[in-house]
Amino acid sequence: MSLYTELRNNISARFTEALLAARAAGELDFAAPPLFALEEPRERAHGDLAVNAAMLLAKEARKPPREIAGIILRRLRCEDAWIAETAVAGPGFINIRLDPAWLTGVLPEVLSAGPRYGASESGRGQKVQVEFVSANPTGLLHMGNARGAALGDSLAALLAFTGCEVEREFYINDTGNQIHNLALSLEARYFQLLGREGEIPENGYHGEDIAETARSIAARDGDLYLAWDAEARREALAAYALEEKVAGMRRALEDFGVRYDVWFSEKSLHESGYVRDTLRVLAEGGHICERDGAVWLKGADGEKDEVMVRSDGTPTYFAADIAYHRDKFARGFDRVINIWGADHHGHVARMQAALGALGLEPTALRVILMQFVRLIEGGETVKMSKRSGRYITLEDLVAEVGRDAARFFFLMRAPDSTVDFDLDLARSESAENPVYYVQYAHARLCGIIRHAQEMGLDVEQTPPPPVLALLSDPRERALLRQLAVLPEEIALAARLAEPHRLTGFVMELAGLYHSFYNHCRVLQAETDDLRAARLALVRGVRQAAANVLGILGVTAPERM
């Protein structure tokens, strides 16, 4: 448990004790101690921590909040809890000022934990899957996929940092209607290349990438497929294209810093009979009905039924998806997190209901819906469509903006806010991207450590507490405090599955550091002890920044 967490827990316990003691003495009347909050006041002048217990108790104890606060304070044991000063304020807050000395324990903690500082064991024993991107393999990865990639990868890293056993997975929709259309489109291009008649179907793929694939097929196999019967030919063409497309996506994602543990084929679910078996299980549970020649999943209370098997005998995408999720839990995951585009929101409730029908815990599946990315160019929204060919891919993005900036940008936003991505800004003024602000801080930190080494200073030893206590400048204390809070920030971000909190945290850390840098000399400090203390602070801040950037999947450069 981190120093700060322990400190907070201890103070909370003291307040609970005080409440109970006051009740025992007949000073306060309540059934159970209220679930009070120990919060950090917005106004720094109010102190380090504030407790709202008195206000929560006012009604039940039938006393004014400020009076209750006074009673609590008279019963509060402050010794050995880092409480330096308490006061009743405002409507009945109990404000606490901490003994500044508590911060001297932070740096030894950071420096001894090193790359693990901020990590925890809270997720130990929990197996979690994060499934993200899972783009249709018929096209290229677009900006929405890029956002999902950044979010999913970082969330996986975050959960792993809290001790979870995490797997990253990509679901390949390698069967069904869109694959059929892909095959027809390829066939048409292929025919055209070989001087035959060929027409891309209405809802086929007109993009240049498909034409390119057809050319490489023709280059490799010539007119081989002309003689084949249509079905076999289409299957072969689609198989070739799929392999190529999936390999391309894998490459693009790896260039973006994302590696998957599992690439899962939808087709395999059909071929292994797992889809059929899943339908059987649903039928045995009485969740299936037949109507109009089709097989339906009965909707739960008031929801409408969903088609599982069409009247022509082919299972729907939904049927396969249910089988897929059944398979996930059969693989032993305690929690499954899916990152989907907001356009899939209608699918969430259905999917969870289906899990319930299978006897699985619906809440074990968490779906994070991402709003769309809107591209702006020349002040106008760029319309992207596969047909028009106006298409910015993940690769384009990495090439133009860079992997770090792109990832950082996506991770600055909460998933449920629509992102406007200004291409002109990203291209021409990319130096103004906040990612450089953070990376620059890291480079500056490294610069100092480098110079210290060149001066022959010891950059491995952590100075003893009396020396660390010299860090008394408000800027130094703000940095120490930010370091102390990191473990809780990470735990919170993990619990809420919101990596963007850490982006905010590391920007704040960088800001505090830049300010410190401009006001406090490290290597030219007034005394050797102060220099040693500041050097330890620099090492601690560097470590924390590097750890957070690591979770975000953004590099921490030593020089810029």
Add this chain to the structure above:
RNA sequence: GGCCUCGUAGCUCAGGUGGAUAGAGCGGGGGUUUCCUAAACCCUGUCUUGCGGGGGUUCGAAUCCUCCCGGGGCCA
């Protein structure tokens, strides 16, 4: 028509379990370098009254409930 989501400063956005005077970055204005990287720092919000609007719950609402308006999306 039903459902999801968003609406916070000129712009882009943060703001767990409701808390005391609502923040950041960018942009605008003004400063800082014989010194560890100025990709930085400091000052400035009467830069037209910043939580879309109205009700409600509460000691207390940007946050919870409800209705309305507007952007985006899904389904019918």
